[in-house]
Amino acid sequence: MPVPMELSRIIISEINDKQIIYLKEIDGERTFPILIGLFEATMIHRRVKGFSSPRPLTHDLICQIVESLGGEFHDVVINDLKDHTYYAKLRVRADGEIIEIDSRPSDAIAISVTCEPHLPIYVEEDVLNEVMGE
């Protein structure tokens, strides 16, 4: 079962190549970090803080493309962890069906906070068990 989680913290350090975001269980206490790139972390931070931009930034463009093609973002799911790499999928509703698109968690979460209202974020129970057991 996918577990509803939320973005609880973003730690950006320009000294490091990798930044850290934390997801936290909405109906519980489990939390874990994901390492992501500076660009994606900055995009997520801007959106969470509500900073606007005069021109569409890359994740705004993604939302616009989906809308222009008649789709609608549904939610994002972090569904696997292999060799210390998390995998996510974007779930998009189009023509009455749900289409799943492979994504890095960083882009998935950036999209989730760019959409209004923000998209639900889920993490598969297996992934959460694996990361909490480490």
Add this chain to the structure above:
Amino acid sequence: MPVPMELSRIIISEINDKQIIYLKEIDGERTFPILIGLFEATMIHRRVKGFSSPRPLTHDLICQIVESLGGEFHDVVINDLKDHTYYAKLRVRADGEIIEIDSRPSDAIAISVTCEPHLPIYVEEDVLNEVMGE
């Protein structure tokens, strides 16, 4: 009339906030620079050099989203210049129609070099005249 152009040069300097890409006329000599962000410049550089990534980067994801929704990128057009800011549109074919999506030139060009084969890049004659006359 839109003029066919190609990416002729990318200048990346980590000291500066803005990077420079040059477009050059395919059937002529006109060329001009566009200032873009470091992330977008790095993405364009990686694609032009053929560097691959184990996971989809943001512009790979954009191509995947369009394909998953049954669309196909057609070309990109830089169609306006206002207050020293260039405007572009992505032209996507879907259901037999061409849909135009507003974009920054940096994302448009990153998408153009991420698609295989690369998408044609056009610049509106008016924009080219304006920038050459400056």
